[in-house]
Amino acid sequence: MAAAVPLLLLLAAAAAASPAAGGGKQTHIKLYFHDVLSEPSPTAVRVARAAVTNTSKTGFGLVTIIDDPLTEGPDLNSSTPLGRAQGTYIAAGKDEVALLMNMNFVFQAGTYNGSTVAIMGRNPVFDAVREMAVIGGTGVFRMARGYAQARTHTFDLKSGDATVEYHLYINH
Numbered sequence: 001m002a003a004a005v006p007l008l009l010l011l012a013a014a015a016a017a018s019p020a021a022g023g024g025k026q027t028h029i030k031l032y033f034h035d036v037l038s039e040p041s042p043t044a045v046r047v048a049r050a051a052v053t054n055t056s057k058t059g060f061g062l063v064t065i066i067d068d069p070l071t072e073g074p075d076l077n078s079s080t081p082l083g084r085a086q087g088t089y090i091a092a093g094k095d096e097v098a099l100l101m102n103m104n105f106v107f108q109a110g111t112y113n114g115s116t117v118a119i120m121g122r123n124p125v126f127d128a129v130r131e132m133a134v135i136g137g138t139g140v141f142r143m144a145r146g147y148a149q150a151r152t153h154t155f156d157l158k159s160g161d162a163t164v165e166y167h168l169y170i171n172h
């Protein structure tokens, strides 16, 4: 009986250390997200705006739909394509530039081909590091929980085109 107690404590400690969601795997993925608004082939399109959007200093009310390329390296033209970021972002900050990101990272090549990761979160784009929630996934990322960190790699103020470095930390 006395020997059973430490064993139970060990089991309890092991259960607490493993992630609550999924199969106990942890995956870190680094990739680059290319938000292309410029012609000739934009992958981010503005679909709606409010009456106040044009005069708002934060673009409040603007809704953008994306099908943005994801690549292994920072250069869109020469880096290995990994998939697409499909979804929307909404300018949801009235006094501060802050997007609400709502998107799936759809892997179409490499180790995770065929799987998706669902990301939702607040993206104050002028902050150095923005953290968003990984709220789920499919394929190898079923039951995913975790977080994403975004850092702007390049941003063209004139066209609005941006390349963003993303790190995903996923329990699944």
Ligand SMILES: *[C@@H]1O[C@H](CO)[C@@H](O)[C@H](O)[C@H]1NC(C)=O
Residues within 6 Å of the ligand: 050, 051, 054
């Ligand atoms: C806001 O600006 C866009 C793009 O310049 C223009 O197409 C649209 O008509 C403007 N909307 C309003 C309400 O002024």
Ligand SMILES: *[C@@H]1O[C@H](CO)[C@@H](O)[C@H](O)[C@H]1NC(C)=O
Residues within 6 Å of the ligand: 075, 076, 077
């Ligand atoms: C990538 O290619 C496009 C079109 O071919 C070109 O306009 C753009 O400048 C290139 N970008 C880089 C970073 O080389």
Ligand SMILES: *[C@@H]1O[C@H](CO)[C@@H](O)[C@H](O)[C@H]1NC(C)=O
Residues within 6 Å of the ligand: 108, 109, 110, 113, 114
């Ligand atoms: C990704 O998977 C699809 C479906 O199985 C396959 O057709 C495609 O060739 C794969 N892509 C790469 C780059 O491996």
